[in-house]
Amino acid sequence: MSMNGNSPMADPTVTSTVTPAALQLLTSGGRGPLLLDVRTTGEFRTVHIPGARNIPLDVLRAHRDDLLDHLDAETVLVCHSGARAAQARELLADAGLSGLPVLDGGMVAWELADAPVERGPARWTLERQVRLVAGSVVLTTGLAGLVVPGLHLVGTAIGAGLTFAALTNTCALGMLLSRLPYNRGPRADLSTAVTALRAPR
Template identity: 45%
Template sequence: MTSTPNLDVSAAQALLHGDPAIQVVDVRTPAEYAAVHIPGALNLSLDQIETHPQRIAAAAAGPILLVCQTGGRATRAYGVLTGAGLDQAQILAGGMNAWTAEAGPTARLDGRPRWGLERQVRLVAGGIVASSIAASLRWPRARFLAGAIGAGLAFAAVTDTCAMGMALAKLPYNRGPRFDLDHSLAKLRSRGTGGESQEQA
């Protein structure tokens, strides 16, 4: 694999077509994965990766391509896994947003559309800001809550992290059908030894 961990969509598609041993690992929540994902992708959510980095790194017998919604969570997963000894990982730059914008092939486990975490963060943050500004007409100090949200969003942009998104990921709406870790790791091992990747169900 190339030395840079980031691949744009066209480079990722060429890599996937040229090397069938590469496993796409989707690090989003199970609900996001169920709504739309790259065909053949394996769902190992970021919280699973952060909880079991050594097990997952050891199971990755072949190269993997990490995918999330925009690239932030995949970058975080990359750091965790390479720290655990994985040396054959790359990241889809721009995540599923870039993939779908380039009309990349997609699959889904159910027909119900779901909002991605980034969209949920915008809704919650915008709702809090609007509510606090309205409340400040009666309680002036409420405007400080809007300022805190703005500061939090600026910090999230600078650090490429999002505490609100991580909190929302814990909600039942975003949990979806969680996949058995042992089953997922068996598929990861199989892919690395020449086995065929299959959709999780």
């Protein structure tokens, strides 16, 4: 698999990525790598790469060992911007499947490259929802803090949480929002995930 940087079977600490242009070449000749999209089912239905399989990150986290037999080194991890795909790579590396490449820049970069996509009903991405909720809380508590002393500290706590999320490449607020019916779409469970992975590429 032609990628930026190191081979996908390299040291699991290596952060291998594949560019949208390189991935288009890999998938243009018919059978290519397995594209594992770890966004929520709602995000996936909105827009995804043709032929990609959707296993939301929370499903992968809960059933990683059961899904491992259906994955191999010819797998590219995809999400909105690359952050959740990187988390998925770490989960799979811990289980023994190390060094899987991540689509560099995620679906944002893929669409900017004018690469082919399949679209469904439009909805907000999880990252945009996080920005809305966090920003609204900070704005509301900041204004209310002018009247209620100390309330502005809620905004400080939100800022601390976002800083921690950036440093650890995790997001508790995002994980909570991903469980909302708006984001879940059709039910995503182990049976659905296995069926998706078994389908011919």
